[in-house]
Amino acid sequence: MDEQTPEPERQSDWMNRADFLTGVAFALLGFTIIYLSWIMPRLEIRGIHPSTVPGLVPGLLGALLAISGILLGAKALVRIRGKAGWRAFMAVFASEQAIRFAVVSGLCLAYALILVGRVPFWLATTLFVFALIVAFEVWLNDAPKPLLRSAVFAAVQAAIVAGLVTAVFQYGFLVRLP
Amino acid sequence: MFDGLILLANGVTHFLTPESLFNLAWASLLGIVIGALPGLTATMGVALLVTLTYKMAPDQAILSLMAMYVGSIYGGSRSAILLAIPGTPASAATTLDGFPLAKMGKAGMAMGIATTSSALGTVVGVFFLALIAPLLAEFALRFQSYEFFWLALFGVIISGRLTAIDDPIKGYIAGIVGLLFAMIGMENLHAHQRFTFGISQLGAGIDLIPAMVGAFGFAEILTVMKRKVVPEMAQSTDRVIPRLGDITKHWWTTIRSGIIGTIAGIIPGVGEDIGSWSSYAAARRASKEKELYGKGSIEGLVAAETGNSAVIPGAMIPTLTLALPGSAAAAVLIAAMLIHGIRPGPQIMIENPEFVYQVVGMLLLSTIAITIYGLSLTRLLVRVLTVPREKLMPVVFVLCVVGSFAITQRMFDVYVMIAFGLIGFILREMKYPMAPLVLGIILGDLLDVNLRRGLLITDGDPTPFFTRPISAVLWIVIVITIVMSIPKANESVANLFKRLLPQGRSG
Structure with missing residues (x-):
């Protein structure tokens, strides 16, 4: 992306790069939540039904978040692959x-x-x-x-x-x- | 039948007291001002007002909040017409024809038409609210854990799909993140503390009001102050009170837009902006003067303003009968109702039927209030728009801080507000919709408890979740929604229809 690139294209390139980064971040967050839900106490000592463990829903949601993050990141990666433009991306922060x-x-x-x-x-x-x-x-x-x-x-x-x-x-x- | 009519009459007359009329008057005026000011939205206004009304009697508090909600959605049309900046996202479609009309020297007329259209839109929506809410509540009494689980998921998915048209994954992500926020704190089945990381204040979970004040207040302040543009204001010199002919000429557009707005309101988490855009698009498609749209079409203005106002009563239908927020502001209203001991949900027509009709009364009275203000206080409302944001936003932030603090009087809620403000700002900049996030926070508990309770009842067998008739409808709609948001699947279905339909009728 250089100075001559039209504005809408520049913006969509910026958004694709942002989507790639947020996709990765959400995927990582999703996996972290899956892990935290997996190690969450299952309260066996209280004899609760195994399908009602506290970590069930957060774990499922973590998995959904990880999948969505991967899809978002992958879709954005396909669009930005091989194109230079990380410098233009960073320029927004200054x-x-x-x-x-x-x-x-x-x-x-x-x-x-x-x-x-x-x-x-x-x-x-x-x-x-x-x-x-x-x-x-x-x-x-x-x-x-x-x-x-x-x-x-x-x-x-x-x-x-x-x-x-x-x-x-x-x-x-x-x-x-x- | 007659019981309903008597309750309806009581609902309206209940508020014909000096105290109620006083609350109605200030709250709707404040709503119009907040709506008119770009950067201050209806959801933010309602969320901040919850903190100011929590010591009032329940009926008066909810009356003030409803008046604020109706007022601010209407107020957004002022800046849309005069500045070409929608005061709230709900008025984005209003700018398309409102501002060109103002440029032609017809600002007064545009404001008048916007006022009457908003009022008529609310009336159409209120009609359906009074009609549908009792029936839906009765129907929902058949719901058990299985249906409530799907209903919660349905709300988040539909809202995610329809508020992120360009990239539905972002809508889904926002919804999932909202649901995950709801997982923080003590869960209701075994009283186990989840994701509190040793912070005792997180034990009770995240309070919705400070979260909303952050996501819709602080985040909006950051967005507004970040921008550099200074808008130019159109002048208003012509008459504001519209001619009867201008209103009656577009009666069919008014009814159609009112119905579309109501439907948008009923769909969970789909708010005024979508109601307005869909009515505008439908009116344009059916119009004989398509070429005028975007250049100052009165019909377009009628469609946009009727559409967004009809969403409010529409949104109250699932909000009251299913506790499923019809819009972001309705989510805040649910939190406010709970603070005041009113429990929305299928039981409401049994436990508190008069409240449903009181909401109808509140909406009708608020409509009268905005009509009176809208047609009379033109000068004052124009002056409000000249307040520079540099002077306004610091005051709003002070209110965000003190408002978050006021309800439980702990600094932790201020930190929650700040965190949600920053998260909300980043997500907004990345084009994630806010409504599914809010819906997720409200519905997370419903989803969690009902999934596990359902599994407990069936001894771990998930079959009833899929085979019970209402559950089946809900999960099939969810699956279709998700599949259709994949561009390739959407294309294949469209192609299939093209092949099935006779030539020439497919487009």
Whole structure:
């Protein structure tokens, strides 16, 4: 795949490569689940009927997942065999969309997994809302807003959102916020 | 017969109280706003609202959720018409003719027609809900473990097949992954803990609400923020209230689309988007003005909007009578009903018949609410669309976090939400449908327990699973569905039909 390749073809090539990788991943997951279901206790000591062992359904589902994964991967492999294009495939992970994804997911994860529970909820929320708005208005924007203007409005919105959500859940729904 | 009519009348009048009307008013308006905002979907709205209504009385909570559901499916048409971006996937077909109409300066007319079509679509669906649900519930009383096992598998397979038209394997994989998620935690036959890996919070299994908030909320935030496009909005200056002639002219399209939408709703896990696309395709095939489709056909707009709204009552038919979700949002509704002590399933017409008719009442009242809002609040709803996503999405994420936390007040549910958000995002990017996954999570337990219980009753003999009449129908449909999703098999069957049919009639 090079620069001249038409967009739809490039996209379908990318999807085929992604399908190949996910097919392999699902097949491996399927086999792992089959193994875990096989070694799952069969509760013989409790005298249960052998056709009701807890691992029966997960094992069957694992097998179905493995088969589907192999079919998906094999179908994709036939389509991409012999074609170069792994470099174009990897390029997506360094695109502008990938950067936007990294920023938004990074901020969300930092808020939900690190800040919430460690600092007061209202403060965590204020920081998160402020940071996300400013990041996407000032830096990750084709028509960036001036930093000061964006920061002032973002701070006001962040304070209002944090105050409202905290008040509504804490006093309205009587939730003990983290 | 008369009992049914009395229950129906009671179902509607039950909600004619100030409290109910207040809940109806805010929830349907919030629904329209959520539906209109691209990136906020009906399923996400309903899932988040479950966390806000769990302290209400059951009837009021479900009323608010239904009003939100109806409102958001309708609200999606606003952004479809004005921005050419469907507010929810259900309105994708609406954009095809809605936006060209707006470009011609007929945005108001398009919004008016979308409003009346949505209302009529819901009414057609409600008619079938009131008619079919009691009969189906009675029929389902004959179901035993064997039938319930096949029914669960049928739901996941059909949903997987119909939501992933291009590559059915992806639909099946999504369904299997959903079923596997349901295997986590304590199983119901021997109380054995499966796949908990020593994490005690996993003992009770994965809670559906945080999982849905993640898969439909957080995943959607990631998808929306990742994109760069900034849409351009069409102006609306003409009259919104449609002329009676514009509505009555397309009466046959309305009825046909309503029926198609209802059928799409009844099929497990097949949602509003498919109802809308199928009605649109059928209307186009039958139309005398095919060439106008995609360029601003009012008939096309009627078909799309009637089709998606009729799915909602249609989806409630299997949801209430079989506990088999007719759509992704209906899966969340099942979880909400269970939280409030309402048990959907074949027993519902015996244990709680008035609830089925209350749902009919909720849908009818929500329809009236969206019609009033749709024809009156044009300016406000247009202004909603100008809220930039940078300002909106962080607020939505805060609600996702606090909403997941609120029900059981444990951080673990927030982690579940995050995990499902990331999994949902990756699967969506890879073009895996979400509905079979949700169906899998809901139906996993039904499938697991009934397979093993059936085998226990027959002492390990699987024959009744295949020989009992209803079971036989179900497994044959499942096999045909899977075989027909193999392109070669599909082709051979098509060729066979071509040879059997007289020439000229095959195409």
